[in-house]
Amino acid sequence: MFSVFIFFNGHHEPGGGFIGGLMTSSAVVLLLLAYDLETVKRVLPFDFKIVTAAGLLTAVATGMGSFLFGEPFLSQTYDYFTFPVLGELELATALLFDIGVYLVVIGITLTIIQTIGEDR
């Protein structure tokens, strides 16, 4: 339960997508240490290779989003989102890029760990 707690906390750690992703992955590593490979796979039924791909796509897509406004690749803009719970929030597209990084980092670390773990 504690590792699941860390898993959810990892998302909100300061320091950007990279450190956040690593924190989350280490939480899953704790899960892996506590249980065996199959159990963790049942609890977290993601294919982490797909997670990596989705993250990459997010990052590239945010870069390409700036095409729509006639700006050079990777230009940042501010977007306003209205969430049902939180109200109106001002979010920079850099955050979306960070989400991409975050997903890639999680995907890659967990793919590495699971692949090595399985080959025993």
Add this chain to the structure above:
Amino acid sequence: MTNLIIWPVLIPLLTGILLLFAPKRVVFQRGLSTVSAAVLLVVNIFIVFTVQQQGIQTLQLGGWQPPFGIVLVTDMLAALLITAAAVVSLPILVFSIYSIGKERERFYFYAFYQFLIAGVMGAFITGDIFNLFVFFEVMLISSYILIVHGGTKKQLRESFKYVLVNVISSAFFVVGVAYLYAVTGTLNMAQLSERIGSLDTGAPILSVIAVLFLIVFGLKGALFPLYFWLPASYAAPPSPIAAIFGALLTKVGIYSIFRTYSMIFTHDTAFTHQLLGILAALTMIIGVIGAVAHQDVKKILVYNVIVAVGFVLFGVSTMTETGYMGAIFYLFHDIIIKGALFLMIGAMITVAGSTHLKEMGGLIKYHPRLGWMFFTAVMALVGVPPLSGFIGKLMLVQGGAEAGQYWIIAVMMASSLLVLYSMIRIFLKGFYGKIKLEKADQYGTTKGLLLPCAFLLTVSVLIGVGAEAVYPLAATAAETLYEPQIYIDAVLKE
């Protein structure tokens, strides 16, 4: 159209990402990657025309001003090279569809192929020295995976050496960039060129950095004392992978030497360019010795890659406009012809089931088209007049004569002859001679393998015959290199 020049990087990158989603659906993988390679080719040709009409294209990523942000710069040299890269990437992809095998295709082969292309494209068009490093790594990491992809014993052994050498040279690259940043305080190539021009001439530390970069790019591009890793590692992976490596990877190292030695390190040419010339000559000598000595068809071709490195870098070392033009011509021609030759050798190996010349013979009886295509490609490689290798070599000789480097010209001529000898030996022993394998004993068919070879060969012949059309493009490219001020003005205009 401000974002036009990012597309050569984005197309393969996006394709690679999309391919990650469905690794097991082979048909989808093949279709998407072929379409994207074709689109890439069209876009790149369009870029060549844009650059020819409107001058150097720059794109400031994220809208930051040049020396502070990352700039992508496509001058004519970069435009020609990305086009050549796209020209070889498409047929090699088609060749691998027919030859690589389902097992490999299922494990992300096409995705890594696309990432490799993205890295190569990025390395050609970047205008920032650290960004160049990043694209080098994108390219190298994909190449590490491709070289070991499939996991045969030989591949595992050679990839270990390959990774080790490249990790070390990348570390040197970072050290070189750090030194350069400490001296000049900038990483943007145009500003580097400007600042080094304004520093005291002959500041010795700059020569040291220039040599350090020569070592780094020489390791990537297989220059004379640093070529040792290349023959074995390029002979290990399957033919299409060897083809993309032979056609593109060393060329990125050569291009980087080209770029840095024509734009950045021009302060003490008596030392640095003399050194480059000598190393180029030694590279040619070592290359032909290897090409003549070996009996293994892949090895012969791999050593010919090394010879070509010597030719192009000799052109860079002459510091004349003709020499540059010859080097550009030869580089462009060599990317295409090496791609073609590797594919044909691949088709031969498929048929004969062996890479050793002794076990081939009389292939021409059952494969006349492959045989004569190979013959034409060899003639083009050596530079028989109507074909594509001729103009580049001619201009290299002229440029060398202008610079007074007569002994290197002599070395070049002699090595051209030996290249001819080494390649024609494959033709005589492999295609002519006693028939070793009757039709029934052959190990595979050339079904589908000939078309990509024919495509590349046609392009190569067209470059040779239509040299008049290619000439103004090469002239524009050489002009930019000869007068870096044009490049600097284009990047730092405001």
